[in-house]
Amino acid sequence: MPFRSKDTLSAWLDEFAASGTGGGAVAFVADQDPVDGVDSGLVIFPLANATTSVYLAPIAVGVPDWRVTFEAQPEVTELSPDSVYDLCREISHAADLCAFLQRKSVEHMAQLAAAAQS
Template sequence: MPFRSKDTLQAWLAEFDASGAAGGGVAFVAEQDPVDGVDSGLVIFPLANATTSVYLAPRAVGEPDWRVTFEAQPEVTELSPEAVYELSSELMHAADLCAFLQRKSVEHMAQLAADAQN
């Protein structure tokens, strides 16, 4: 899918960052080998206040829906109340980014459909 290309996703991340919505996040598009010639669209969202990995990715080929995935934690995480607040803020920014990528994907697919009809 075109919206899964690294160039497109990097442009969308730059747009998200420029809007100020990122909250200082450091999301990036993962380097991956294409599967069947298609980029996977994997976006990594590092968390400073947790030991788990979080990533964002389209739900399935041909769908604009995105999901946030939390990988299994290798160890127990103990946090102070302040650190939990900070983690909550990080997760809010991850959710905002996921919603933004989904919105951009819907717009992108609508534009492709409109272009195909013309």
């Protein structure tokens, strides 16, 4: 099963949430039509302290590396110092999730390679 499938990514998000590392943030796998028969692997990471959209995705087909993307903001965001700290924590959790998904992708690809050699 490819690591970009919604089922695989949902299971990984559940595992990440259960670890407590995400600070209670609720990321989810986007519903998308596969492109050329391949799921995109798009994970949405909602921010409570900013109006921008943040998502995580693998950088290319067959590559386990992931990136966090911040879309342009539709409006200016003004925050108190406490809210800036909260936003920093959210972004840190997004980075933690991105690193987790990358580790899981590397492990998954290694398992597939080992199975192909047996």
